[in-house]
Amino acid sequence: MSIRVAVLGAAGRMGSTVCRAVEQAEGLDLVARLDAGDPIDAEHLRGAQVAVDFTVPDVTEANVHAAIDAGCDVVVGTTGWDEESYGRIRTHLEQPGARGRAVLIAPNFALSAVLAMSLAAKAARYFESAEVIELHHPGKVDAPSGTAVATAQRLAAARSEAGLGPVPDATQVDPDGARGAVIDGIHVHAVRLRGLTAHEEVVLGNPGEQLTIRTDSFDRESFMPGVVLAVREVGSRPGLTIGLDALLDL
Ligand SMILES: NC(=O)c1ccc[n+]([C@@H]2O[C@H](COP(=O)([O-])OP(=O)(O)OC[C@H]3O[C@@H](n4cnc5c(N)ncnc54)[C@H](O)[C@@H]3O)[C@@H](O)[C@H]2O)c1
Numbered sequence: 560m561s562i563r564v565a566v567l568g569a570a571g572r573m574g575s576t577v578c579r580a581v582e583q584a585e586g587l588d589l590v591a592r593l594d595a596g597d598p599i600d601a602e603h604l605r606g607a608q609v610a611v612d613f614t615v616p617d618v619t620e621a622n623v624h625a626a627i628d629a630g631c632d633v634v635v636g637t638t639g640w641d642e643e644s645y646g647r648i649r650t651h652l653e654q655p656g657a658r659g660r661a662v663l664i665a666p667n668f669a670l671s672a673v674l675a676m677s678l679a680a681k682a683a684r685y686f687e688s689a690e691v692i693e694l695h696h697p698g699k700v701d702a703p704s705g706t707a708v709a710t711a712q713r714l715a716a717a718r719s720e721a722g723l724g725p726v727p728d729a730t731q732v733d734p735d736g737a738r739g740a741v742i743d744g745i746h747v748h749a750v751r752l753r754g755l756t757a758h759e760e761v762v763l764g765n766p767g768e769q770l771t772i773r774t775d776s777f778d779r780e781s782f783m784p785g786v787v788l789a790v791r792e793v794g795s796r797p798g799l800t801i802g803l804d805a806l807l808d809l
């Protein structure tokens with residue numbers, strides 16, 4: 560039996576790539592392509608069991624609630640999520656009408672990025688300094704990237720668990736924000752450059768040495784094995800799963 564899939568944001572860069580990947584994947588059946596202006600309800604989802612959301616940060620949470628109400632499990636790649644919005648999804652999934660439904664939200668479905676985040680979190684405890692540089696195409700609407708936010712949060716958590724203090728930084732004068740965004744004490748720098756797709760460097764420093772962990776997605780095909788895996792697996796994980804790590808046994 561095939562898994563029936565709807566794609567939300569189907570006209571976008573990621574959504575259109577996901578539509579092609581679903582059409583080509585064995586055991587998946589693309590039943591609906593929805594984009595801005597299309598209602599997200601049972602009629603328009605056309606019997607989909609899994610909805611895949613690659614839209615925009617402003618609308619993704621509302622889409623997920625609507626897809627749950629329409630009886631779908633949901634795979635989300637759109638960025639812009641935080642603890643509050645995760646909490647509202649968890650609460651929704653505990654309601655009687657939504658029990659057993661599953662939502663998987665991942666800031667990055669590329670294997671190299673998932674591994675880079677995991678390796679960076681492992682390495683973080685051994686270094687005094689840690690910063691994140693993310694580099695993306697100039698059509699991206701949000702900064703810093705969802706991947707960079709998640710990376711910084713994981714670096715900070717690992718440092719805190721290891722008892723490390725703040726990163727060393729003597730900066731006192733920075734009127735224009737040259738030191739970047741600061742997420743949980745980790746500096747994050749965003750580059751937008753024509754020709755790029757999605758890239759990230761985590762730089763970790765000690766006296767006399769540096770470790771650089773870099774991931775490069777050269778095209779959107781790189782995200783597709785992770786998206787297809789999530790579509791296949793989401794139904795067997797009721798509740799909210801954050802990140803692809805759980806599916807890869809990392
Ligand atoms: N998790 C990952 O691996 C991963 C990879 C790449 C991009 N992303 C994220 O995916 C999102 C989409 O990126 P993109 O480059 O495809 O953007 P995009 O602008 O090309 O596509 C977004 C699409 O969503 C549509 N849309 C807007 N409002 C909508 C609504 N209410 N309902 C349905 N569709 C709606 C737009 O019309 C557009 O077609 C971004 O948040 C991006 O950061 C995540």
Ligand SMILES: O=C(O)C1=N[C@H](C(=O)O)CCC1
Pocket residue numbers: 638666667695696699700703704705706707756757
């Ligand atoms: O192209 C984008 O936009 C991407 N967004 C995600 C993010 O913000 O981390 C993943 C990488 C590509």
